[in-house]
Amino acid sequence: MLTLGIETSCDETALALVRDGKLLHSVMSTQIDIHALFGGVVPELASREHYRLIGRLYDELLEKSGVTTADIDVVAVSRGPGLLGSLLVGLGFAKGLVAAGNARLVGINHLHAHLLAPGLEEDLIFPAAGLLVSGGHTHIYRIEGPDNFSLLGRTLDDAAGEAFDKVAKMLNMPYPGGRYIDRLGRMAEPESSLFTRPYLDNDNLDFSFSGLKTAVGLYIQKNPHLILASQDMASRLFDESMDVSGLAHLCASFNHTVSETLRIKVERAIGHMKARGEAPRSLIVAGGVAANSRVREAMDGVAKRFGIRLSLPSLFLCTDNGAMVAYAGELLAAKGMHHGLDLDAIPRGQK
Numbered sequence: 001m002l003t004l005g006i007e008t009s010c011d012e013t014a015l016a017l018v019r020d021g022k023l024l025h026s027v028m029s030t031q032i033d034i035h036a037l038f039g040g041v042v043p044e045l046a047s048r049e050h051y052r053l054i055g056r057l058y059d060e061l062l063e064k065s066g067v068t069t070a071d072i073d074v075v076a077v078s079r080g081p082g083l084l085g086s087l088l089v090g091l092g093f094a095k096g097l098v099a100a101g102n103a104r105l106v107g108i109n110h111l112h113a114h115l116l117a118p119g120l121e122e123d124l125i126f127p128a129a130g131l132l133v134s135g136g137h138t139h140i141y142r143i144e145g146p147d148n149f150s151l152l153g154r155t156l157d158d159a160a161g162e163a164f165d166k167v168a169k170m171l172n173m174p175y176p177g178g179r180y181i182d183r184l185g186r187m188a189e190p191e192s193s194l195f196t197r198p199y200l201d202n203d204n205l206d207f208s209f210s211g212l213k214t215a216v217g218l219y220i221q222k223n224p225h226l227i228l229a230s231q232d233m234a235s236r237l238f239d240e241s242m243d244v245s246g247l248a249h250l251c252a253s254f255n256h257t258v259s260e261t262l263r264i265k266v267e268r269a270i271g272h273m274k275a276r277g278e279a280p281r282s283l284i285v286a287g288g289v290a291a292n293s294r295v296r297e298a299m300d301g302v303a304k305r306f307g308i309r310l311s312l313p314s315l316f317l318c319t320d321n322g323a324m325v326a327y328a329g330e331l332l333a334a335k336g337m338h339h340g341l342d343l344d345a346i347p348r349g350q351k
């Protein structure tokens with residue numbers, strides 16, 4: 001089965017072809033440079049860029065892969081959550097291909113696709129506990145199979161990635177700043193009590209990161225020398241000549257607090273499942289923040305503690321990509337699922 005995946009939910013225009021569980025080729029164009037000028041994604045510009053690029057990227061993908069539109073069996077497309085205008089560009093393109101050829105159309109939940117992505121690299125083991133940590137979402141799931149996700153907990157305010165990006169913004173780092181905070185944090189030992197781990201004094205599986213963001217903001221106010229004089233300095237942060245010890249200390253401590261918070265809630269979720277006699281056999285962690293080195297270490301510890309398999313995608317599969325959409329489409333199509341040309345975007349609220 002040859003499946004095309006189309007991803008346009010946010011600021012990456014990404015297409016990929018997957019055949020029988022294996023990634024053939026992928027193409028992607030990121031709009032980060034455009035949105036960085038505004039400190040965050042500008043929806044109108046995002047949909048314009050997707051529209052400008054998608055046809056060109058599709059041609060490039062076919063050329064790379066040596067296939068034609070007629071060879072494609074399934075067209076899988078992210079239908080949400082995401083930015084409405086951006087999603088509609090992907091959906092419109094997908095429908096055009098389906099109307100013109102013989103392929104089946106499958107609408108994909110972008111969040112589920114993130115969590116299924118490690119299946120491109122290893123067999124997924126169900127039932128699984130799933131942690132999705134991205135720029136827009138922080139969700140804990142119980143996953144019975146590719147088409148069976150139950151949401152157990154979510155953030156009540158900022159997503160984990162959003163917290164990273166907002167802290168980075170306060171430090172005058174370019175958007176999206178999560179990767180700078182990660183890299184700087186590896187250059188120092190965390191002070192574990194510098195920031196209180198947020199929203200743990202309860203028995204639920206939800207998150208709240210806005211208080212932590214405020215605490216870091218206050219710390220930065222008291223230590224204004226940590227703020228970069230210009231965004232250009234971010235690229236020089238890792239030069240030997242720059243003294244980044246204060247920043248590294250802050251970033252290590254922030255990384256630590258976020259990863260510890262995620263660890264505790266995921267352990268709690270697995271504990272709840274076990275108590276119900278429904279112990280998961282694996283832990284799947286995905287989304288942009290799953291690229292974070294401390295989060296990866298913390299989740300490795302959780303899986304070892306419970307004696308279950310950890311499925312963590314390679315870095316290129318953590319952030320938005322077309323391969324995860326194609327792969328999710330292949331799994332759902334194999335289960336007989338498909339949509340008609342009336343398939344709609346679900347910009348918000350898809351669990």
Ligand code: KG4
Nearest residue numbers: 134135136161176178182288289292319320
């Ligand atoms: O999954 P993703 O590519 O897009 C969404 O669907 O949201 O996630 C993007 C998020 C951004 O907030 C970015 O700062 C964060 O993932 N991110 C990281 C790292 N790499 C990307 N956060 C912390 N550490 C990283 N290494």
Ligand code: ZN
Nearest residue numbers: 114134319320
């Ligand atoms: Zn995403």
